[in-house]
Amino acid sequence: MGDFISTTPASRREMLETLGLGSLEELYRDIPAQLILKDGANLPEGKSEFEVFRQMESIAAKNTIYRSVFRGAGAYRRYIPAIVNTVISKETFLTAYTPYQAEISQGILQSIFEYQTMICLLTGMDVSNASLYDGANAAAEAVAMCRGKKREKALVSACASPDVIETVRTYCWASGIELELIPEKDGVTEHSSLEAMISPEVCCVYLQQPNYYGLIEDCQAFAETAHLHGAKFIMGVDPIAAAVLKTPGECGADIAVGEGQSLGLPTAFGGPYLGFIASTEAMKRALPGRIVGETIDSEGNRAFVLTLQAREQHIRREKAGSNVCSNQALCAMAAAVYMAAMGPDGLKRAAELSLSKAHYLADKLGALGFELKYKGEFFQEFVTVCPPGVDETALLKFLEASGILGGLPVSGGLLWCTTEMNTKGEIDELVERVSEFLKKGGAAQ
Amino acid sequence: MNIPADLKYTKTHEWAQFTGEGKAKVGITDFAQDSLGSLVFVNLPEPGDEVACGESFGDVESVKAVSELVCPFSGTVEAINEELLDAPEKINEEPYDAWLIEVSDIGDSEELMNAEEYADFCDEENA
């Protein structure tokens, strides 16, 4: 059994004696006896480190790890520069608490300040918080920021990721905000619907760029309509696409949010990831969670502290805008190291590689009869419609046998994704396999 | 401690200065700003908002605390001191110049203390 207890049995006896107690059980003498478990919790016996490592290794081996991944839909396999894991594995970063004691937490605080700055550079916004749980959670918190006395309705694009829509829906149900979806047309959010739906009760409009189907939305038009009616405009962005696409700041967004997993974090069956949220200066006091600010110490030296804390739950309690009291600090650090390592050119290249490869794959699949479902401009993801008679599930199974994770089945097609990880060779191989499958008749074998 | 003789005071440490028929400015007292410490932000209502007697109309923030601002009468917010939004330290520096809101159409009112009564009240709080 491994228990990580540092006190020897002899010291334990000594400590109990100091307290005038005869046994460890006596420590619980104030607890009603009928509540005490006789033999502890019903758990298996403990094991050594070696045994547990082996057991967990064999559990991990039960998962399939694909050689090539052509699936995204909210989680992206990207290249993570080696320096990223070197930095976030540093013991002190790993084991430190939230930086309450600024004098011994400058390292963590400065890294968050740098992260906040980079998120603002990427999104073109004025201020960022220290991060949130993930992109879906950031979207839900952003909607809550916009609620006003007489504005209690949120309009969310039907083309946002389903997980984002569902998370926002849950938060809105709980807090009593009404949610309506702005319908999709041709794979993008229908602007004319927004014009019909918007009213003085609407607090915000949420649009995702690129959207769930990979298409590029005309965000500016939505921002203008929202603002014309006194509503806020929230833009969900992919951080890699943000390196090349018009920024939320340039589109006129009041709040930018997004899933930061692409910035140096593995897909890891869904987490931990990183939610980023940035806003205009005017909305900074409504931001949820931790924020780091620069100041000076008593000798005039630069110093960083957690600031604007009077917004938060530990001071404002039930009047706080959010209950968030932590951030994904280590994930935010990974993102900052990633962005520093990539630099402006590297980040742009990741975006351009993903973009061009997606179009290369779309062309090749198109030549095999997999037509694009939507005609609009796309970034790194796109939906194809299978040629008549082709069984999607069978195709995906067929690809799996070659170690390839194919596109994700979405209503009426497959949602494909490429990143810089998919070399031309890999893409050609995928296309060859698909072609092979078609030759075999394209149906379940 | 500074307690001007020409103002009226509340038990929650606001001052009121009647500026005309059914009109008054409201701020927080020297005692209040001193016990709150350095103020870093003030949340004020918008002109045109209704305020109710004995209810919160905003709050002031120090680094580690938030304190509600209580209006001693009901009425309509005629004006707010916008200067404070960018310079909350003025409340610490000149609490009786740094009015927070001006209320018009005053209806119900709490019983207010005069300077002498308020000075006694503060002494009791300190004891």
Place this chain on the structure above:
Amino acid sequence: MKLLFEKSVEGCALSILPELDVPEYRLSEGALRLKAPKLPQLSETDIDRHYSELERRAFGVNNGFYPLGSCTMKYNPRVNEAIAALPGFTQVHPLQPSDTVSGCLEVLKLAGGELCEITGMDAMTFQPAAGAHGELTGVMLIKKYHEARGDFSRDKIIVPDSAHGTNPATAAMCGMKVINVPSGADGCVDLGRLRAVLGPDTAGLMLTNPNTVGIFDRNILEITNLVHEAGGLNYYDGANLNAIMGVVRPGDMGFDCVHLNLHKTFSTPHGGGGPGAGAVGCKGFLAPYLPNGYGEDRPESIGRVKAFYGNFLVVVRALAYLLMLGREGVTLAAQMAVLNANYMKKRLAECYAVSHEGICMHEFVVTLEREAKERHVTAMDVAKALLDKGIHPPTMYFPLIVHEALMIEPTETESKETLDLACEAFLEVYRDCMAAETPSQHPLTTVIRRPDEVRAARESKLIYKF
């Protein structure tokens, strides 16, 4: 110390990604951003050194004693990290077919099973990413339960005034009105006050036991029973589970749902503020309302609280820890956490006034109220002087019901030798502070001195300005 942006050299770049190997595609002009983001341009050497320097300016559990009350800063076993780094876990895409993720599902099932045993619950979700997120999920379950029964009049959540601020903030996010009930001097629930606020509008009670002054509320069965009789549900805040795991179970105390902080009780590292994981467990009758996990489809679910299935790699670490400890280890960890706290409390009582006499659980609170009045020595002064002793200070000014509070939680992973050294440092600091003729200037040895927090809030410089 300089920021990354101040170290940036125009034209400096790493060679991370290859050239384009397919025909270039260009987006239409109108879709493009006008200016490239002004990210820093640095060599790998400089990036590496920058973060090594930042690491030296931080303090983790690996650096020294961390008795931060309410945070359970126990040692983070390194084998957990090695296991969480296995590619068989890190490289799994969350949207893979079900027959390709059986290892991940096994992790969740094993961890869920063990945590249900420890808490006395019937079902567990790992979707919440942190403690506060778990609270939110828990209160949503309560809200949904009442709504599902057609009872829309229950909109009040009772929270003791000794509770963490997240409790009332969470209730408010669920559209609930918060009823604060004053606690007794020992932080325990005042039964009379509780009875007075219970009624047909009670949605539930949020409680942590042991409470925030480290006392186990011995009336717990009566408390939870009263809430149930009024038609409300009981929510257990798992913040202080470390004191009682393997000893007593929230489920047996009458709680209907719980959240656990895997990053506290189950040894996963805090990462400077996250990622953590806030598993939520509930009794069977609430299970239909849990968020849906992988492949699950509960029609009455509250819905998602986050994308995918939670902070999976954190759950992996917690499971590794649980497997090592096993039945005996879990109980022993709790017992030793309580023994260490009581031992420290006894030794510190030589100088410090403890908020409550008798046996405490895994943490205790001392108060500098008298010293503050008589000598202007505050909890802050003691905390800042401890920094110069290489000790992370206790939690300051919490719980709110104790003035000038320092909340001390040594955890079970510290040795008697470490506790003895720490106690001597605490006592020395006390004597020094009390003997000082001038206001404390500590810390003196840290990389910065006390920061100007008023200036930070007033100026609010939240990003670097080029």
